[in-house]
Amino acid sequence: MSQKKILVVDDEPSISMLIEFNLKQAGYEVQCVFDGEAVFDKIQSFRPDLIVLDLMLPKMDGFQVCRKLRKQNNLVPIIMLSAMQELSDKIAGLDHGADDYMTKPFSPHELISRIQAILRRLSTLPEAIDHTTITLGSIVIYPGQREVTLHGNPIELTPKEFELLLFLCKHRGKVLSRQQLLVGVWDYHFLGDTRIVDVHISHLRDKIESNTRTPEHIITIRNVGYKLTDTSRKESSLA
Incomplete structure (x- = not known):
């Protein structure tokens, strides 16, 4: 290597x-x-x-x-x-x-x-996700190509925004604390500044949500963290 x-x-x-x-x-x-x-x-x-x-x-x-x-x-x-x-x-x-x-x-x-x-x-991310396409309503994620489209149009995500979105997809429907996201996405196995999570969530919402005040996909769970949901209920798998 x-x-x-x-x-x-x-x-x-x-x-x-x-x-x-x-x-x-x-x-x-x-x-x-x-x-x-x-x-x-x-x-x-x-x-x-x-x-x-x-x-x-x-x-x-x-x-x-x-x-x-x-x-x-x-x-x-x-x-x-x-x-x-x-x-x-x-x-x-x-x-x-x-x-x-x-x-x-x-x-x-x-x-x-x-x-x-x-x-x-x-x-390690591309191998772990086995290149499976993920659909979240009008959002389509191509993990192998590290690409995301919204209504068919490509979205430019930073590497960390992409990893955050993918991690949320792997745990769709589950409430994840900020510390869990910090460990899972940033690989910080110590008590880090979880505000970094909030900033990246905000940036990601700006790019994938039609209305960031009432987000459709990334939901804030008060005093806990975040959850990814799919209101269209089009289920997909990372397996």
């Missing part, structure tokens, strides 16, 4: 060197750039499997980089790093399309664990 490629984007050489050293020790191929604009040239030549992206960067900040990548329909997973620890900053990072958000200072071991979790989910 070829090495997974990680692009590290941070303008602090000491942090870049620390991340690069630890990732290489963990078996990854790593390249570093030091400003936001450099990302777009590097991804063409390096084609990373994941980007570790600092928020505060010269020329173009992490929010701008993340937003531009998503507008280009580049769905490469992104872990955003920031010294800002306010919940609103974390939510902003996720709102701009990041898959995860870590605050500085951070443990290199935890960063590696989160990278492994994201890449593991991406690599």
